Amino acid sequence: MLDTARTQDAVRLEALTKQYGSGDGAVAALRGIDLSFPVGSFTAVMGPSGSGKSTLLQCSAGLDRPSSGRVVIGGVDITRLNETELTGFRRESTGFVFQSFNLLPSLTAEQNVALPLRLAGRRPDRRAVLRALAQMGMEHKAGSRPSELSGGQQQRVAIARALVTRPAVLFADEPTGALDLSTGRELLAVLRALVDAADGPDGVGTTIVMVTHDPSVAAHADRVLFLADGALAGELVAPSPEAVAGRMTDLAVAR
Numbered sequence: 325m326l327d328t329a330r331t332q333d334a335v336r337l338e339a340l341t342k343q344y345g346s347g348d349g350a351v352a353a354l355r356g357i358d359l360s361f362p363v364g365s366f367t368a369v370m371g372p373s374g375s376g377k378s379t380l381l382q383c384s385a386g387l388d389r390p391s392s393g394r395v396v397i398g399g400v401d402i403t404r405l406n407e408t409e410l411t412g413f414r415r416e417s418t419g420f421v422f423q424s425f426n427l428l429p430s431l432t433a434e435q436n437v438a439l440p441l442r443l444a445g446r447r448p449d450r451r452a453v454l455r456a457l458a459q460m461g462m463e464h465k466a467g468s469r470p471s472e473l474s475g476g477q478q479q480r481v482a483i484a485r486a487l488v489t490r491p492a493v494l495f496a497d498e499p500t501g502a503l504d505l506s507t508g509r510e511l512l513a514v515l516r517a518l519v520d521a522a523d524g525p526d527g528v529g530t531t532i533v534m535v536t537h538d539p540s541v542a543a544h545a546d547r548v549l550f551l552a553d554g555a556l557a558g559e560l561v562a563p564s565p566e567a568v569a570g571r572m573t574d575l576a577v578a579r
């Protein structure tokens with residue numbers, strides 16, 4: 325059972341560093357990040373190309389191992405877990421949404437959404453699968469394969485798949501990057517509604533951490549964090565697209 329109620333932080337990063345390679349070719353992608361993502365919050369992560377956004381997301385989600393520091397999800401320090409434990413924890417307690425949807429083409433929407441339950445060794449509960457699809461307005465497409473769905477519909481199915489285990493946190497890497505403007509806006513409204521809904525884990529909304537390059541996308545979040553050269557370079561609470569764009573311009577000028 326996750327201890328999110330006690331900590332009030334869905335995810336906490338402590339002195340997180342990540343170095344790729346060694347010696348002369350070493351790259352410090354993260355240089356000591358301290359951060360927390362409160363339960364039921366929606367955070368966007370922005371920064372120039374190469375600033376460490378994807379690395380931050382991958383390490384936070386347990387898809388990559390940091391070089392040092394701690395990642396605490398719902399009170400569990402995932403950096404102390406071995407590979408098997410980490411894989412199990414990730415499947416049960418985190419959801420990840422990619423720009424490219426990553427649905428399995430030969431499976432129906434319903435089978436795609438059931439996949440995390442199967443991988444976790446659970447007998448897929450059809451009601452839970454259909455509930456996740458319904459949450460994303462996709463129950464009427466349960467029998468469709470990805471090739472029969474629009475991009476926006478595929479991403480909704482991908483989010484339903486990420487939510488089916490009722491994870492403590494949903495990580496999203498450019499979730500609207502492959503969608504046109506209006507479909508992207510619809511999807512962001514859906515993400516916003518998930519955060520604002522009171523039917524997430526522990527009776528509060530879903531916690532979302534999202535990487536994006538787009539200020540108007542970031543402005544849907546409660547808070548925007550800015551990264552530069554692997555370090556935190558400020559934040560904006562209740563962001564507007566203009567304020568976010570202004571900060572991004574400042575960061576580009578400062579480079």
Ligand SMILES: Nc1ncnc2c1ncn2[C@@H]1O[C@H](COP(=O)(O)OP(=O)(O)OP(=O)(O)O)[C@@H](O)[C@H]1O
Nearest residue numbers: 344345351353371372373374375376377378379380
């Ligand atoms: N597997 C890897 N091996 C070596 N260096 C890497 C690796 N992955 C990322 N890096 C380096 O780490 C730094 C941070 O990369 P990261 O992908 O996290 O940045 P980003 O902010 O997500 O960039 P973008 O906006 O271009 O996607 C960059 O200098 C990058 O070149």
